[in-house]
Amino acid sequence: xxxxxxxxxxxxxxxxxxxxxxxxxxxxxxxxxxxxxxxxxxxxxxxxxxxxxxxxxxxxxxxxxxxxxxxxxxxxxxxxxxxxxxxxxxxxxxxxxxxxxxxxxxxxxxxxxxxxxxxxxxxxxxxxxxxxxxxxxxxxxxxxxxxxxxxxxxxxxxxxxxxxxxxxxxxxxxxxxxxxxxxxxxxxxxxxxxxxxxxxxxxxxxxxxxxxxxxxxxxxxxxxxxxxxxxx
Numbered sequence: 001x002x003x004x005x006x007x008x009x010x011x012x013x014x015x016x017x018x019x020x021x022x023x024x025x026x027x028x029x030x031x032x033x034x035x036x037x038x039x040x041x042x043x044x045x046x047x048x049x050x051x052x053x054x055x056x057x058x059x060x061x062x063x064x065x066x067x068x069x070x071x072x073x074x075x076x077x078x079x080x081x082x083x084x085x086x087x088x089x090x091x092x093x094x095x096x097x098x099x100x101x102x103x104x105x106x107x108x109x110x111x112x113x114x115x116x117x118x119x120x121x122x123x124x125x126x127x128x129x130x131x132x133x134x135x136x137x138x139x140x141x142x143x144x145x146x147x148x149x150x151x152x153x154x155x156x157x158x159x160x161x162x163x164x165x166x167x168x169x170x171x172x173x174x175x176x177x178x179x180x181x182x183x184x185x186x187x188x189x190x191x192x193x194x195x196x197x198x199x200x201x202x203x204x205x206x207x208x209x210x211x212x213x214x215x216x217x218x219x220x221x222x223x224x225x226x227x228x229x230x231x232x
Contacts, residue, residue: 072230
């Protein structure tokens with residue numbers, strides 16, 4: 001740590017986003033103990049990325065999802081949940097870069113997707129984006145595109161109506177809530193393009209699946225989904 005950083009840290013100590021203890025030395029976002037809990041989510045269903053019954057996934061067998069493959073970097077642990085909360089509600093750009101490093105490591109190591117042409121975020125409605133001031137999924141998708149040298153389009157998909165938060169809804173309610181909530185931006189030609197959709201958490205997959213249905217109607221390429229975490 002350089003002298004200026006050490007001086008600032010003396011009066012404005014950095015706090016671990018996981019356990020709230022003071023950070024030391026090269027610790028930036030999480031303390032070493034909390035950081036040790038960040039384990040990649042592996043041994044999952046080849047298609048939907050579910051950690052339940054990887055060989056005979058009941059979700060995929062239901063033919064519910066239309067994307068070609070989905071992956072989540074981490075399980076939805078307490079520390080990951082804290083990081084996503086800070087990213088989502090406090091515009092923590094440092095957390096974007098921190099998570100971006102892990103996501104890039106995951107993508108390079110496991111190489112779950114092939115020949116990505118476009119990276120795009122799950123969009124926020126303009127009213128919600130104005131109120132929050134940013135779209136956390138857009139931060140992530142841009143960071144990923146930079147590290148992986150993939151083309152980034154932040155407004156490929158748009159929300160055409162305001163939707164309630166998905167947090168307290170069950171699977172059926174989530175599906176109904178986001179049904180026909182998105183439109184494709186006519187500025188872009190996506191024929192035969194492989195597209196990666198980026199979001200923070202995969203819970204029931206209703207939101208990303210609604211977007212995938214829209215994209216499937218308009219292109220001949222593959223559609224992939226990547227999230228920071230998978231709610232188990």
